[in-house]
Amino acid sequence: MIMRPRGVLEASLYVDDLAAAESFYREVLGLELHSRQEGRHVFFRCGTTMVLLFEPHATDDDDESVPPHGCDGPGHLCFAVAKDELQAWRDQLGRHGVAIEQEVEWPHGGHSIYFRDPAGNSLELATPELWQ
Amino acid sequence: MIMRPRGVLEASLYVDDLAAAESFYREVLGLELHSRQEGRHVFFRCGTTMVLLFEPHATDDDDESVPPHGCDGPGHLCFAVAKDELQAWRDQLGRHGVAIEQEVEWPHGGHSIYFRDPAGNSLELATPELWQ
Numbered sequence: 184m185i186m187r188p189r190g191v192l193e194a195s196l197y198v199d200d201l202a203a204a205e206s207f208y209r210e211v212l213g214l215e216l217h218s219r220q221e222g223r224h225v226f227f228r229c230g231t232t233m234v235l236l237f238e239p240h241a242t243d244d245d246d247e248s249v250p251p252h253g254c255d256g257p258g259h260l261c262f263a264v265a266k267d268e269l270q271a272w273r274d275q276l277g278r279h280g281v282a283i284e285q286e287v288e289w290p291h292g293g294h295s296i297y298f299r300d301p302a303g304n305s306l307e308l309a310t311p312e313l314w315q
Numbered sequence: 316m317i318m319r320p321r322g323v324l325e326a327s328l329y330v331d332d333l334a335a336a337e338s339f340y341r342e343v344l345g346l347e348l349h350s351r352q353e354g355r356h357v358f359f360r361c362g363t364t365m366v367l368l369f370e371p372h373a374t375d376d377d378d379e380s381v382p383p384h385g386c387d388g389p390g391h392l393c394f395a396v397a398k399d400e401l402q403a404w405r406d407q408l409g410r411h412g413v414a415i416e417q418e419v420e421w422p423h424g425g426h427s428i429y430f431r432d433p434a435g436n437s438l439e440l441a442t443p444e445l446w447q
Contacts, residue, residue, distance in 0.1 A: 186407045187345035188394030190362025192441055194326035195391040213319035217446070230322025231395075232364065233446055239388065250416050250429045252437040254386035256371065259327040262320030263363075275318045284382050297382045305384040309324055314349070314365055 191232050197239040197254045198302035201225050204236045207301050211279045212262070229262065261295075261307035269294060272308050289313050323364050329371040329386045330434035333357050336368045339433050343411045344394070361394065393427075393439035401426060404440050421445050 198204040205225045208214045214227035214234060223241040227234040239253030264272055276283060276298060284305075285297040293313025300306055330336040337357045340346045346359035346366060355373040359366040371385030396404055408415060408430060416437075417429040425445025432438055 185342075185345045186396075186400060186403050187347075188361055188396055188440065190395045191323060191326050191364040191366065191392065192395040192443060192446070193391070193393035193439065194323050194364075197386070197390075210317075213317045215319075228446070229320055231362075231443070232323040232326075233393075234323065235391070237391075242391075243388070248417075249419065249427075250431075250437045252389045252391040254329070254388040254390050256375070256386040256388075257384040258329075258386050258390070259325070259367070259369075259374075259384040260323065261325035261365075263322045263324040264318075264320055268318060271318050285380075287381065295381075299382075305382050307325065308320065311324060311363075314324070314360070 193233045193235050194260055195235045195237060195252075196258045196260055196300070196302070196304050197242075198236050198300065198304070199238070200301060201236065201238055203301040208234070208236065211276065211281055212306075213275075234260070257299075257303045257305055259305045259307070261309050263311050264308045266294065266310045266312070269296065269308075269310070272296060325365045325367050326392055327367045327369060327384075328390045328392055328432070328434070328436050329374075330368050330432065330436070331370070332433060333368065333370055335433040340366070340368065343408065343413055344438075345407075366392070389431075389435045389437055391437045391439070393441050395443050396440045398426065398442045398444070401428065401440075401442070404428060 217226040219225040243253030295309040349358040351357040375385030419427045427441040
C-alpha cells in the first residue's frame, strides 16, 4: 500500500521585507497571523494550511534546528475564494492600492485574479472550480 | 468587512528536472498526477490543494497567459500526515532510497520528518498537531 499525504500543511514564500509582508498578508489578504520571529519569518493560518513567509538569507543559514532552505525570485501561491466573492476581493485590493496584474476566465471553469505581494511574489485568488 | 481566503488552492515549488520530480512526487510521496506540460510544469492534487512543480526558466519567460514567476534555490513544502502513519512513511522513504535529513519532535506537540526532493527542495511530513 502506498502512503499518501492528507493535504498541504505548509506552503512557503520568500520575502525581503518581513514587516511589509506582515502588513500585506494581514490587511490586504485578511490572513490570521500565527507568529513571527524578527528577521526570520512571519507565519499565517489559512484554512487548514499554514502560509510561511521567510527571509531567505535567514533560513538558508539558520540557527533554527531545521534543514536550510531559501529561494530568490518570485514564487507563486494561490488562495481559494468563492465565485460570489470576486467583486468584494477586487474592491479590497483596490482599497489598498494593489494593482490587479491580470484576470483569467478559464475555459473549463473557474476565475483567477493575479497580483503581486510587496516582495514581487505572484499571488492569485481563484475559485476552486479551476481544478475540477 | 474584511475578505479572507477559504484556504490555499495552489502551492508551488521549482524543479530543474521535471521528469525526476514527476517520478518522485508520484512514487515516493504518493501524490495524484493532475497534468503535465512538457518542459514547463507537472501538477499534482493533494487533498484540497494543488501542488504545482514548475521549471523556473519556463515560467519566468512564459508563453502561457499568466504572470511570470520562478525561483532559484531550495523551497519548502510540508504535507500533513497522521501520527500513526509516521513509521509507514519512514518505510516508504527508505524503500525509495530517500534519506531522512532530520526528525523533530516539537515541544508543543507534533512530529516532523524532513527530506529533499530531487531538485533539493526541503520537504516535510508533519502531523497537524504541530500548528494547534
